[in-house]
Amino acid sequence: MDCINQLAQCLSAGGMDSGLAEFISIFLGVTLTATFPLLVTILLIWVERKFAARIQDRIGPNRVGPFGLLQPLADVVKLLGKENITPQGADKPIYNFAPPLMVASVLLIWAVVPFSPYHIGSDLEIGALYTIAVASIGTLAVMMAGWASNNKYALLGAFRVVAQLISYEVPLAMAILVPVMLAGSMSMQDIVTAQYGMWFMFSAPVAAFLFFISSQAETGRAPFDLLEAESELVAGFNIEYSGMKFAMFFAGEFMHVFTNGVLMAVFFSGGWLGPFAEQAPILGAIYLLGKASVWYMLSLWLRNSVPRLRIDQMMNFNWKFLVPMSILNLVVTAFLLQVIKQAGLGPADAGNFLQNIPQTLILLLGNGFVAYVMLSWARSKGRAARAADEAKKMNAATAASVAVGD
Amino acid sequence: MVIGGLTPEAIAFGFFTILTLGGALGVVLNKNLVRGSVWLIVSLFGVAGLFVLLSAPFLAAVQVLVYIGAIGILFTFAVMLTRSMTNLRQRFTSQWWSSLIVVVLLFVVLMAGVVVPVWGNARPEDASTVVATTVDLGVALVDGNQFVLPFEVASLLLTAAMIGAIVIARQHEEE
Numbered sequence: 339m340d341c342i343n344q345l346a347q348c349l350s351a352g353g354m355d356s357g358l359a360e361f362i363s364i365f366l367g368v369t370l371t372a373t374f375p376l377l378v379t380i381l382l383i384w385v386e387r388k389f390a391a392r393i394q395d396r397i398g399p400n401r402v403g404p405f406g407l408l409q410p411l412a413d414v415v416k417l418l419g420k421e422n423i424t425p426q427g428a429d430k431p432i433y434n435f436a437p438p439l440m441v442a443s444v445l446l447i448w449a450v451v452p453f454s455p456y457h458i459g460s461d462l463e464i465g466a467l468y469t470i471a472v473a474s475i476g477t478l479a480v481m482m483a484g485w486a487s488n489n490k491y492a493l494l495g496a497f498r499v500v501a502q503l504i505s506y507e508v509p510l511a512m513a514i515l516v517p518v519m520l521a522g523s524m525s526m527q528d529i530v531t532a533q534y535g536m537w538f539m540f541s542a543p544v545a546a547f548l549f550f551i552s553s554q555a556e557t558g559r560a561p562f563d564l565l566e567a568e569s570e571l572v573a574g575f576n577i578e579y580s581g582m583k584f585a586m587f588f589a590g591e592f593m594h595v596f597t598n599g600v601l602m603a604v605f606f607s608g609g610w611l612g613p614f615a616e617q618a619p620i621l622g623a624i625y626l627l628g629k630a631s632v633w634y635m636l637s638l639w640l641r642n643s644v645p646r647l648r649i650d651q652m653m654n655f656n657w658k659f660l661v662p663m664s665i666l667n668l669v670v671t672a673f674l675l676q677v678i679k680q681a682g683l684g685p686a687d688a689g690n691f692l693q694n695i696p697q698t699l700i701l702l703l704g705n706g707f708v709a710y711v712m713l714s715w716a717r718s719k720g721r722a723a724r725a726a727d728e729a730k731k732m733n734a735a736t737a738a739s740v741a742v743g744d
Numbered sequence: 745m746v747i748g749g750l751t752p753e754a755i756a757f758g759f760f761t762i763l764t765l766g767g768a769l770g771v772v773l774n775k776n777l778v779r780g781s782v783w784l785i786v787s788l789f790g791v792a793g794l795f796v797l798l799s800a801p802f803l804a805a806v807q808v809l810v811y812i813g814a815i816g817i818l819f820t821f822a823v824m825l826t827r828s829m830t831n832l833r834q835r836f837t838s839q840w841w842s843s844l845i846v847v848v849l850l851f852v853v854l855m856a857g858v859v860v861p862v863w864g865n866a867r868p869e870d871a872s873t874v875v876a877t878t879v880d881l882g883v884a885l886v887d888g889n890q891f892v893l894p895f896e897v898a899s900l901l902l903t904a905a906m907i908g909a910i911v912i913a914r915q916h917e918e919e
Contacts, residue, residue, distance in 0.1 A: 474813025
């Protein structure tokens, strides 16, 4: 019997009580799913530091272990040894509860991540919605931390978080609706298998772009790192935290970035799909993590090469560009999908690559239309703003010359 | 599987009930408004758990997304902006007895409605017979024979509220 994929049956065949066997198998599954991202995070810290160093023309960690690979372990030991300081005016229960909540909000997402055709924490009927719902708890953790620290920089950071995260949740949710529409289901496993013939990245590139940008904003990383803008807020909401409590926020952020990569892989680039993934489920997990790493690298690249935006620019970019774009994209995609369905151009067999081509081409055209409309609109607005700016400058110059003439 | 004479569902029900009621008590009894709103979120989370037990996962997710992710956070935000409200001295105002009467009356009416079948059959249906998928829910909202009118009225109200909020914010800006 296959003891890796069907542990419960395997144990009860060995004479164990079936209820207990099921409990053990579920318990092991939960422990593995929850521990895995935490372990990956330790490696990710090294990846991120090395990557940032190379972009900035440095070498990065290189002393502890080969290529500095053991550096994160040394960091963990250092953080464990540090004193956990609680400020005197802090609201202790809330102050202590915020860091675990932050980690939990990210870890909970992993419960619905499909690693392979057979390995998924829980294939919820509402998996896609669940990921957004659970991630929104992270906002709460940041806010509790900011308020409970009793520090004005922390509180200011928390205020910015609310403005930023709640705003960027709108295009994020709208972007997720597109793969949900294409797959006809909110279950993560269904979304993955619906991409058997064609990845949604090709039939919905605008949605993929929107999801990527807004999830980058959700993690609070450059160019959207206003919640911890060092030069303005010292460190933002986590300024009063030290030792392991700070490490939890830190780990939560790193894990969130990678989790977003995993979600990009599941929603837009086929999740565990790949050659022989059905026969050998372990390959599925490798494909998933490989695709997630590509998106993760892209996110790191963006973080390390783009400067921070001003808060009004960031909000304008969201409400005046991303949100209209996501609504337009949703409407156009829904309309085109109905047209394709009525015209009978949809694939008879969703798993067939060739049959998917007409539908993908039509959707791609629709996406091109959305992108063209939004970009030309933004360009004309930018031009108008620049013209107004120059007119103002011109007026000021003439006024100055008149004043000199007098 | 049965643990100590209780099914896992019963244990989960007890847990979420304690969260819901305990959180509600925390809201009422807490002097600190920020802590009060955190307790409110705990209570709402308990309700989300009860939705899961009633095999309504969609409602549970929406409960977390809307009530915890949006409304709970807005409450906390608003309370934080009013710092003087975070150091209240008294736990109750002088009108506490009037609200007590209202609450007790409401409780009696609700309990009567459940125990005595005043509004039709109050016996709960077996959960397995009423399990509805998200598709059923979506269809019910746009089907002419079902809930399309309440749905549209609610959308209209929300749109009006949104436009109202924008108008208020704009006037303030131009002054």
